[in-house]
Amino acid sequence: MKLLIATTNQGKVREIGKLISxxxxxxxxxxxxxxxxxxxxxxDGKTFEENAIQKAKHYGTLSxxxxxxxxxxxEIPSLNNWPGVNSARVADTDAKRVQLALxxxxxxxxxxRKGRFVSVVAFFDPENNRTEIFRGTVEGxxxxxxxxxxxxxxxPIFYYPALGKTFAELTSEGKNAVSHRGKSFSAFxxxxxxxxxxxxxx
Ligand code: IMP
Numbered sequence: 001m002k003l004l005i006a007t008t009n010q011g012k013v014r015e016i017g018k019l020i021s022x023x024x025x026x027x028x029x030x031x032x033x034x035x036x037x038x039x040x041x042x043x044d045g046k047t048f049e050e051n052a053i054q055k056a057k058h059y060g061t062l063s064x065x066x067x068x069x070x071x072x073x074x075e076i077p078s079l080n081n082w083p084g085v086n087s088a089r090v091a092d093t094d095a096k097r098v099q100l101a102l103x104x105x106x107x108x109x110x111x112x113r114k115g116r117f118v119s120v121v122a123f124f125d126p127e128n129n130r131t132e133i134f135r136g137t138v139e140g141x142x143x144x145x146x147x148x149x150x151x152x153x154x155x156p157i158f159y160y161p162a163l164g165k166t167f168a169e170l171t172s173e174g175k176n177a178v179s180h181r182g183k184s185f186s187a188f189x190x191x192x193x194x195x196x197x198x199x200x201x202x
């Protein structure tokens with residue numbers, strides 16, 4: 001069975017590939033030579049859920065392949081959950097987005113520097129038109145300056161107190177073990193594997 005991961009973000013492709021590598025499926029992603037090129041999905045929802053569903057349905061319907069899409073981002077409660085669903089769009093590079101977050105938090109401390117990553121995965125099966133949703137979150141603190149070179153996006157300023165490191169100081173396995181994406185995709189992989197086992201037994 002084939003599964004299309006609807007992303008072109010190489011950081012995400014690497015993390016997701018490891019998270020679902022145990023499933024008995026062929027994993028494809030956008031940009032794969034075996035996938036026809038498709039127009040880009042709109043992504044104009046107000047919530048992570050709306051965006052993930054929009055993307056999974058768009059690429060699943062066009063490719064006719066069961067598709068998972070993820071929408072993820074950073075929420076900073078003291079900034080009314082900014083940047084939220086706009087996490088990828090508030091500036092045009094990862095480095096500028098990180099600097100913008102640091103500027104907005106300049107002079108703030110303690111509770112005001114709390115942040116959380118959110119990941120919402122939507123699975124769409126074009127055969128029966130069904131969509132399922134899986135959500136994962138992780139709580140941390142936004143540092144005053146970046147630390148570490150792994151990962152992507154806001155990882156260098158996202159400090160995870162239980163491990164005493166930023167997400168950019170963890171290996172991808174270490175990050176996956178505790179991250180928002182680790183949780184949402186593990187929940188998806190578990191449900192998917194259980195449904196397959198049941199279908200085989202029936
Ligand atoms: P998406 O590709 O529309 O889901 O946008 C996600 C954006 O949120 C990314 O471009 C990053 O800026 C940020 N983001 C999501 N997940 C992570 C993560 O695991 N680490 C760091 N930044 C993340």
